[in-house]
Structure formats: C-alpha cells, structure tokens
Amino acid sequence: MSKRNVNVSQVIQEKDTKKRNQMYNKYVDQMTPKNSLPKNMVGAFLVGGIICTIGQFFTNYYMTLGADKETAKAYNTITLVFLSILLTGIGIYQKLAKFGGAGTLVPITGFANSVAAPAVEYKKEGQVFGIGVNIFTIAGPVILYGIFSSWVLGLIYYIFKYLI
Amino acid sequence: MEYVKAFLIGGAICALTQILLDTTKLMPGRVMVILVCTGAVLSALGIYEPFAEWAGAGAGVPLTGFGNTLFKGVKEAVDKEGLLGIFKGGFTSSAVGISAALIFSYIASWIFNPKMKS
C-alpha cells in the first residue's frame, strides 16, 4: 500500500469499485482523528502495572500464609478474578477501562470482566438461554484458541520428546 | 524489589498491547486470543517460564501468562501420561481461573444488574 495521502477527488473519480473502496478506506483513515496513542499507552501502563502489582502482593501474601508458590499463584488468580467481577458488578471496572484500555483488557481481570458482563446482561433472557448460552460470548475465543494452541504445541512437544 | 518488577513488566505488556489496539482495527476479543496464543507459543519455546520466574506477577497476571499456564499444564501432563496428556493438561492447569470466572460471574448475575452508561 503506497504511503501517499489519498485525495478525495481520486476516490470520486475512480471507476473501478474495488479500487475506489480501497481508496475511500485510506481517505477515511486520514480523516478520522485517532485516540491519542501516547496518552492511552500511559493509561494502559499505569493500570496494567498496578493490577499486576496487586497480583504480586496477593501471591506473596498467600505464601506467607504457608502456601507453596504454585498454590499461592492459584489463590492469587481466584482473588483477582473475584475482585474484577465485584468491581464489574458495582460498575467500577468499566470506568477504569475507559482510562486503562489495554491495562484492563490484558490482565486476567479483563478475562473475568468479559465473563461477568454478559452474565449480568443476559439474565433477563433466562438462566439457560440467556446466561448459559451467552456467558462466553466475549471470552469463548480465549478458551477455544488457548486450549487448541496448547493442544497443538503439546502434540509437537510429544512428537519431539518421544518420537524423534 | 519484586513489586517494582511486577509494575514495570505488567505495565509494559499492557502498553505494547495498547499499540496493537490503537493502530489496528482489531477488536478486544481478537487481541485476547493473540495474547493467549503468544503466551502458549513462547512457553513452548522455553522462553516464557524463565521470564515469568524472574518477572513474577508482571508476567503471570497478563493473558500471556494464561497461555503459559496452559502449555505448562499440557507439558506436565504429557510428561506424566504421554499422549493423553495433550487432552488433559490445558483445562487442568487453567481450571482454577476458568472456574473462578464462571462461578463468580454467575453469582454476580444474581446480585447485580447491567448499568446504563452515562
């Protein structure tokens, strides 16, 4: 794709529909003001950093209670998921997301929020067909592709370990 | 100081993801998939686990850490049970996170209602 700016005249004069549409997309991209990336990156950095720090705090705390490292991490996951869903329920997590962007999406708290949000929204459509059917509407792909990719990688690992 | 590490590493992963969100038209769902799969691949390459050991929660809490957890689980299951492990390990290792999300979300649906945005 050329880096030249597209002029709206070029869009209008282009007879070939496909090319015209491509040019229009480029033109629109030029015309559309973007969110300020530096500002968003700072927001993401701060919010994401703080959530991970909180995670570290809980992991350490559970270890002081006697858990081994893996168990502490598991309890940390439960804690972060719980807090995220609580904050989602009372309406704070979404507000944090406006400033935090990727900082609320990337940590496991984002995953939890993406499960809680449809659960709360779809209850009006019933337990089975509302909540049940829709609860993974955002997070489903994470589980599908996470499991699938680990399966494929596991298969490759097995082949290399035992068959080669 | 491990809290500083957690803050910086976690923050950095999020800031990099922000670039992805803002410069491409990728929707959040797709970005989450990319993160999880990246974590799994880096884990399989033997990179992510040492990184996570060093970085702590800064690498464990992000979804890439979830991908790492998934592959680690599969690897351990394969080591223990051979081929069957590839079907067991993923869900077993991620069970805690997924169950917690499901269970607490469901309970949340009893208590909370969706809030209109202002």
Added chain:
Amino acid sequence: MPENNQASNKPKMMGSQSIVFHNPPYIIAASSVTGKKEGEGPLGHFFDLVQEDPLIGKDTWEEAESEFMKLAAQIAIQKAGLTNKDIRYMVAGDLLGQLIASSFGVAELGIPYFGLFGACSTMGEAISIASIIIDGGFADKVLAATSSHFAGAEKQFRFPLDYGNQRPYSASWTVTGSGAVILSDQKGNNKGRAIRVKGVTTGKIVDYGIKDPMNMGAAMAPAACDTIKSHLEDFNVKPDHYDRIITGDLGYVGSAILIDLLKEHNIDISNNHMDCGKEIFDQESQDTHAGGSGCACSAVTFASYVLKQLEEGAWKRVLFLPTGSLHSKVSYNEGNTMPGIAHAVVVEAE
C-alpha cells in the same frame, strides 16, 4: 438541467428517485421523549419528555424502548388533539432484530401498523412513506415514529454494558429515546406556521466498502452524498434553496467527509449543513466522541428543535435526510461491508 421524459407525463414523479406531492401533508404534531443524557444535552429543553430512568420502570432494555415509543406516540396524538382511533396508520421502526421495540410498543395503541427498517434513517423513511400514503389519498392521518436505546443497541451490536471497552474517537453514542410526528391531509391547529412535507427523495443503498462498525459516519457519508446530489438534480435546485440540509448521525467525522465528497460534485453545503448527531450532545462535556447516533437521534432532533425553527419562522425550508447503515452483527462477522442509505424529505413552513 436533465429532463426526465417519463416523469413529465406523471407529474408526481420527479427526476430519477423523487416525488413531489400534489397534496403536501401537514405535520400537525410531533413529540420527542428521551433519556437522561439527551435531556442534559444542548437540545434538552426542546424535548417534550425526559425520562431519567433508562428502564422507565420496565424489566428489560427492549421493553423500555417500546415504552419510549409508546409514550412518544401518545404524546404526539394528544398534542394533535386526537385519539388513537383518529390515526389511520402507524409507520414505525427501530434498530432491534425483528423490530421488537416498535411492535411491542405500538401493540396497545390499536393502530394499523407498517413496520419498517431503515436503521438510523428510519425517521426519513417513515415520514416519506407516511407522506406518500396521505398524498395518495389513502389515509387522512398517519403517525410516523422511530426509537433507539443505548443499552439495547450496545447489547445487540457491540458489547454487554458492563464490559470494559475503550471507545475509539470515531465511535458514536446511540441516543435513547423516541420521536414521532403526525401527518395529516388537513391543516392542524398548532401555533405558529403550518408545516408541510413537499416532497421526498428516496435513497439508494451506497457502499464504499467501510467495514469498521466503530466509524459509522464514514460508512454512511457516501449515501448521504448520493441522496443529496440526486435530490438537487431531481428538483433542479441548489443547496441554498434550503435553510438547512440536515443529516441524522454522520457525526463529526462523517460530516466532514460528506462536505468533501459533495465538493467533488461541485455541491457546497458547508454553509447550511446540520447534523443531528453533532447537535444532540455536547462533545466535550458529555464525552460522546463522534456524536449521537441511532434512529432516535434524528427523530427527536427533528420533532423538537427543527420543527420549532420552522414553526417560528427562523427557517423556511429544510431538507431532512437521516442516514442509516444497513449491516447486522452477522453480516459484519461474515466479513461484509456496511452499506449506507439516506432518505430525504423536503419540509417547508407556509
């Protein structure tokens, strides 16, 4: 100017896609019911009723939207000094699948009902069809209405409300509310000047290949350009024939694109273009990014602010053309683009 030979034998047909009415219907009443955010916006004091509770006491967002439409219809009928039985037809639509907000909203009114889908252009389409019905002598009084609800639209098209999503600058804010107008073959008793729908230009679907549902203004601008261009050709008038050329929800991004596109056709509307999406919210204080959207955006603005300007003599004649994007979640997921459409009506004060 190009003459349409077929049209000259049938005087109601103008040009390639327009109609000029021989018995231009009167707009005898209009109503606007909105949610809290809209009430707090720059046009808030023009609306007939502002509902603070987004659920209006109902159980679901969809039922609330139905209630918005029912209220708008009832208020309009009341303002016209009529009863439900006086209204021969109701023409209405909304954004929800299978138009459930409209159907459940109007069910109790007992008025014969045409449901239609034009996405955010529905008000233009509804007024067009209602006017055609009256000018053709098929009815004496027709109600045209449309509604949208922020929560219902988010749930259907984007994400559940509580999901933590960061909206891009080009995203718009779906207006919560409903607008209704009553058209009649007779002059009404509203104070101020009588208002008539003089003609209609029906839009064609125009698609310039935008796939980004977070930038609907850009998706719809080409359709608005096409309808404006066709209208001016069909009626053989210039943009300054109108005090305002009013689009529905192109927003800040789409409006700029529209003006650019039209300039390429030697049409300059930069002096008299108005976009309801830009007017209904204060971009800065209400954080609405690209502006308002949804069927109700154009409907409530037209039914309150625009008609008032015409009634009071501030404006003589406007071209009202809300725009819509005719995609669905399925079409988007299947990799399709967002085709746009814009329906224009000529509204004039006597």
